[in-house]
Amino acid sequence: MSVAGERIPEGVDVRLPSAARVYDWLLGGSHNFDADRAVGEKVMAVLPSGRQVAASNRAFLRRAVRYMITQGITQFLDLGSGIPTVGNVHEVAQNADPGCRVVYVDYDEVAVAHSRLILEGNPNATVVAADLCRPRAVLTSPDVQTMLDFSRPIGLLMVAVFHFVPDDLRPREIVADYRAALPPGSLVALSHLTADHAPRAMAAVTEAMKNSRDPMYFRPYAEVVALFDGLQLVGPGVVSAPLWHPEPGIRDIEPDDVYAGVARKT
Template sequence: MEQASWVPSSVDLGRPSAARMYDYYLGGSHNFAVDREAAKSVEQIFPGMSGAARANRSFLRRAVRYLLAQGIDQFLDLGSGIPTVGNVHEIAHQTNPSARVVYADVEPVAVAHSTALLADNPLACAIQADLRDPDSVLGSDEVRRMLDFDRPIGLLMVAVLHFVPDADEPHKAVARYREALPSGSYLAVSHGSWDGISAEGIEGGEQVNAIYRKTDSPLVLRSGEEIAAFFAGFEVVEPGIVPLAEWYPDSDDAYISAYAGVGRKP
């Protein structure tokens, strides 16, 4: 079994992790044999999965740059995952070197590696927290130390809400974050969807779901209408809630069945 100094003792190396599988899709190195095996099984069903991960990463970059252009200089990235090239603080500091970023993830490896990466960075930090518990996230000492809730904040939920089952009331959780955000804050979301998927694709999707059910984050794809509901109380900015690759595209990302959008809290 693989071991490394950055692996917390609490990590179950015999169970795949959605976050570490995502790291593998992006070409990262913080994943284990069990994650690679699960990810390759997904790729056998959907060969474009790595491209989908890169498309989500590309949206993250575009969304952060959009928010920076609106004057946002502090970010809360929920379900941030394992650090790879193109993290929020790297993107933000290219435009605003004083921007502040808090990364939050429930995956111990993601937090451990993020903490090590950010050890000498006073403007960014990582916490281990579950986005399904907004009060715990928002009440974190690190969140309150790093972010000023009297000024607008950019809340990022990129490729994460489709890992929150309906039973955990994800719409209710997002509404709680909205309540805590000051006026002028923004929400950026990307989310996988069944919309437009053929019957054959849906059959393959069920096989993918079976793989993700072996992780701590089962996959829950939603309709465009269900995804739009996350923006209740926000004013959705142009071009609206659209297929992910159509949100201010700046590259030739392949089409994936996902929606993306950004909304502003009035």
């Protein structure tokens, strides 16, 4: 059995849907299995804008990286990086400056294996298999320590990941632990799904993901803003993802179910 012609990495339970693979399916990727596609279909049935929301979140990630580059950031820590797809962080960053360094972190075996594959021969990018809810383990991992220079500003990306972290794991404290490790001048990008605008549809999405590897916990605006505590939000603050620094010339932007923002550690 293979995913898109590649061997299935060891430890993958193809019957247990995962966020990385459902998201990959929503984005039109091929690194997913029947169980992931079945959940993806359920999500689309209750949230017909599902593919658009995934694409819009991904577009926010790329805009945030480009923004960070304009602010002088040349090294990135991407937590919950997912299965590589077109316009990955290292591609966007290294297109602008081939010397940019990128560390991807994910706990999904398919995401990690595929990242390893596409990063072969790239001396300035690597992937770490780790749980982002254990900041100390992530921050002290040899790849993070070797690849990133903690005396210079870092771009920390936490895009579409904290809605997989339940309240009892204390998401604000997790963010605070990463924030504490960042040098001043670092930038943090975060996006998060919400049920504020479509509570019934999003409750059905929660239900569809309930028995997956990654149950979901959508949060209201104030709780998403609180994840940026201790950081200085850059304009326009936390807004619906498509409204955050839209590409020039794009008009009539509709808000969606993802809140997004970028903030600076001062």
